[in-house]
Amino acid sequence: MKHTWAMAIDLDRCTGCGACVVACNAENNIPVIGEAEAGKNRLMHWIRVNRYWEGEYPEAQAVYLPIPCMQCERAPCELVCPVYATYHNEDGLNAMVYNRCIGTRYCANNCPYSVRVFNWYDYKWEKPLDEQLSPDLTVRSRGVMEKCTFCIQRIRRAKETAAEEGREIRDGEVVPACVQTCPPGAMLFGDLADPHSEITRKLKDPRRFRLMEHLGTEPRVVYLKRQKGAGR
Amino acid sequence: MSAEAPRADDHHLAKTDETAMFERLSRSNLVTTWKWYLGVGVAGAVLLWGLIVFLYMAMVGMGVTGYNKPVFWGLYEASLVFWIGLSHSGTLISAILRLTHATWRAPVLRGAEAMTAFTLMVGGLIPIVHLGRNWRVYYALPYPSSRELWPNMRSPLMWDAMAITTYLIGSLTFLYVGMIPDLALLRDKSAGGRRKFYSALSLGFRGTHAQWRRYHVASTLFAILIIPIAVSVHSIVSWDFAMAKVPGWHSTIFAPYFVVGAIFSGIAGVVIVMAILRKAFRLESVLTPLHFDNLGKLLCTMTLLWGYFYFTEFLTVWYNRNPEEWEVFSSYAGPYLPLFLTMIVCNFVIPFPMLCLKRVRRSISLILVPAISIVIGMYAERLLIVIPSLARRNDPFIWANYFPTWVEFSVMAGAAAMFVLLYMLFAKFFPIMAISDIKERLFHTADRTIGGTTVESIAQVEGEEEAHA
Amino acid sequence: MSTVIVGLFDGVETAARAGRALKGLSLPAGSVTTLSAVPLPDGAVVTDPTPIRFPRIVIAGWFVGAAAGLGLTLATYMLYPLVTGGKTIVSVPPTLIITYEVAMLGALLGTLFGSGREMGLLRFPPKVIHDPRIHDGKIALCARVEGDEQARRTIEAMREAGGTEVRAEEGEL
Numbered sequence: 056m057k058h059t060w061a062m063a064i065d066l067d068r069c070t071g072c073g074a075c076v077v078a079c080n081a082e083n084n085i086p087v088i089g090e091a092e093a094g095k096n097r098l099m100h101w102i103r104v105n106r107y108w109e110g111e112y113p114e115a116q117a118v119y120l121p122i123p124c125m126q127c128e129r130a131p132c133e134l135v136c137p138v139y140a141t142y143h144n145e146d147g148l149n150a151m152v153y154n155r156c157i158g159t160r161y162c163a164n165n166c167p168y169s170v171r172v173f174n175w176y177d178y179k180w181e182k183p184l185d186e187q188l189s190p191d192l193t194v195r196s197r198g199v200m201e202k203c204t205f206c207i208q209r210i211r212r213a214k215e216t217a218a219e220e221g222r223e224i225r226d227g228e229v230v231p232a233c234v235q236t237c238p239p240g241a242m243l244f245g246d247l248a249d250p251h252s253e254i255t256r257k258l259k260d261p262r263r264f265r266l267m268e269h270l271g272t273e274p275r276v277v278y279l280k281r282q283k284g285a286g287r
Numbered sequence: 288m289s290a291e292a293p294r295a296d297d298h299h300l301a302k303t304d305e306t307a308m309f310e311r312l313s314r315s316n317l318v319t320t321w322k323w324y325l326g327v328g329v330a331g332a333v334l335l336w337g338l339i340v341f342l343y344m345a346m347v348g349m350g351v352t353g354y355n356k357p358v359f360w361g362l363y364e365a366s367l368v369f370w371i372g373l374s375h376s377g378t379l380i381s382a383i384l385r386l387t388h389a390t391w392r393a394p395v396l397r398g399a400e401a402m403t404a405f406t407l408m409v410g411g412l413i414p415i416v417h418l419g420r421n422w423r424v425y426y427a428l429p430y431p432s433s434r435e436l437w438p439n440m441r442s443p444l445m446w447d448a449m450a451i452t453t454y455l456i457g458s459l460t461f462l463y464v465g466m467i468p469d470l471a472l473l474r475d476k477s478a479g480g481r482r483k484f485y486s487a488l489s490l491g492f493r494g495t496h497a498q499w500r501r502y503h504v505a506s507t508l509f510a511i512l513i514i515p516i517a518v519s520v521h522s523i524v525s526w527d528f529a530m531a532k533v534p535g536w537h538s539t540i541f542a543p544y545f546v547v548g549a550i551f552s553g554i555a556g557v558v559i560v561m562a563i564l565r566k567a568f569r570l571e572s573v574l575t576p577l578h579f580d581n582l583g584k585l586l587c588t589m590t591l592l593w594g595y596f597y598f599t600e601f602l603t604v605w606y607n608r609n610p611e612e613w614e615v616f617s618s619y620a621g622p623y624l625p626l627f628l629t630m631i632v633c634n635f636v637i638p639f640p641m642l643c644l645k646r647v648r649r650s651i652s653l654i655l656v657p658a659i660s661i662v663i664g665m666y667a668e669r670l671l672i673v674i675p676s677l678a679r680r681n682d683p684f685i686w687a688n689y690f691p692t693w694v695e696f697s698v699m700a701g702a703a704a705m706f707v708l709l710y711m712l713f714a715k716f717f718p719i720m721a722i723s724d725i726k727e728r729l730f731h732t733a734d735r736t737i738g739g740t741t742v743e744s745i746a747q748v749e750g751e752e753e754a755h756a
Numbered sequence: 757m758s759t760v761i762v763g764l765f766d767g768v769e770t771a772a773r774a775g776r777a778l779k780g781l782s783l784p785a786g787s788v789t790t791l792s793a794v795p796l797p798d799g800a801v802v803t804d805p806t807p808i809r810f811p812r813i814v815i816a817g818w819f820v821g822a823a824a825g826l827g828l829t830l831a832t833y834m835l836y837p838l839v840t841g842g843k844t845i846v847s848v849p850p851t852l853i854i855t856y857e858v859a860m861l862g863a864l865l866g867t868l869f870g871s872g873r874e875m876g877l878l879r880f881p882p883k884v885i886h887d888p889r890i891h892d893g894k895i896a897l898c899a900r901v902e903g904d905e906q907a908r909r910t911i912e913a914m915r916e917a918g919g920t921e922v923r924a925e926e927g928e929l
Contacts, residue, residue: 143838161527161531197347197420301767306891446850475891508811512867727795
């Protein structure tokens, strides 16, 4: 059965706590690079929480925007890779093959959301931190690109379990680390191919919008936000 | 032919002492000074340093450079465009001059063609330098392997690889085939090991009538083929940027704009190389102010063309104020102001008025000022194309600036040294002056008396040769 | 190996005179040629009877290259039907670009090898007729002859026209 994985992020609920970032780091063997490297804008996070300010000082209000990989239907990053290291997989996900990557970084330049990160060094997990590495996915070597996979290892596991038990994947069975962690429950993950799934219902919400829709990338991540002002 | 046989010394070649001319023109091959050894030593040392730093970068990771999250491309990629751009004039100029039978072309040809070949070798290596995993570069070659890997022909980087390969092979053959008669000359004039070396390289060219006729057709064909290749190469280099969804890069004007910029910096490079050759190998008698005057006129035209293209590109963005693109252009007034000013001043403000003056164009030391300033200005322009667009991406939250570290500077210094070294070695072992072409021009030249003055008149026999082909 | 009469001439005019004289001897076409440091216009001293054919190889090279480029892209589409960016597998513009570049490469190599072959380059017979003095302003006129009578008359004609060091040599012309 074909899946159409999608994510909804309710910005009216997001508090900008950053738990999704931490959960993602733990789940996906993402290196913690330290203050000095972070100061050079080399954070390895697969999901980041943008913070913008609305209004002027006394009435200033923070707006948080968590940005994972949008898993675009028409992903600009895929086209430009000279070695097919990133391509569209059978679930319609924007997959990244680390072993193929030669590190041209062109995909990162061509991603309008700037969600792709590059392994600047061979990052080390000092003992006992190496104990926390997930065995489900590789530790990437220096010189390759990486990015959010919608926790593809969890999708795979759910598929295998479902196949063993001879059934379809149930709605809510696959939950990426960020969605699982989100304290205010602002994030939702599911299969749009299933007409009865929660995400299918959620995406009929009139608050929905997609990021930089005018670029024609058709992102799979949909945001929900109450719009203020005239005409809304 | 008239009944009365004209005197044998009618043409200028007959009046020339060819042995003396050969010795004058091949000073670079015959005399080795301590300055040459010093130059090779310094260039070799810098190249070695660049190589060591490159290996260090490859072993430790790209983190030792100044690259960061939005600015994934920087000095390396700008240098790639710069070197490929410099390569544009040599072969292109040489081909255009050949096809239009410009009579002053002969002394410029070889030096310009060699410049193309070597800048292209340097430029062609940078895509490998900039890779995150340089040691896996063969993944981009289309050959069947157990890894089940194949390159993606849709990627502009693959077009680039194809185009640069074609251009490199093309300009090397253009350089080599143009050199065969001179290699035959060196073979006949040398002895011992050098003779064996030139014998092998001249492939048995003797200068029979049939060989010369075919040789002429071949050089014309090379010139015809190389021009569209040169244009396509820099268009494709521009498409590496223009194909991307990056504000400031995604622009239809990029291809012609890059081609013009490439020829612009290339001619400036040719002027500098010619001035150095003239001084180093005492070629004052062949590389005359006339050549610099003509190159200066071309350069002046290109300055205007470049200014026109830049203005056109800037105007559309300025008027439209599309916020994404406007943010990129506003950064030219912010952190990138020094680069922007360098570009405008060095590419237009200095060279244009200077090149309008005949006095400047005819003086070798003065014309070097606009030429060097253009090379600097075009480097700044390449940096300005690559960096600010990435530093001001669609999402303001991740904006960041970029400044190269000692690593990028060292590796690129090594690249420049590689060019100097290759050129010096070439000048030492190969004929840097197109002696046969110079002789041919003298052969076609005769004095013609008009009233009270005598002028040179040049017979155009090439057209007839092509008619036969 | 054949017998070749070689004469050195000081200028193009004396060489032309000798060339005209040799025409009267009715030597077979293509057996008279010059060795010179500069290209002489066709007909100035000798006329080249064989047409220049290698531009055909250039055109053939272009088509071979185009086929190779087209084949390369088509093979990519067939062997690796990976969806990228939601686009169709087979796409025309990249195919055109790759085909163009490889075709131009083919034409270049066609010119290189075609002209090299027709110029007789990369052939090193044991003894070849050559005179390095052509680089000192001389023009060497060479005529392949058969039999002593023809050789004698050729030598005579060259000497009469002003040729110096006229001699008979054995070798490939």
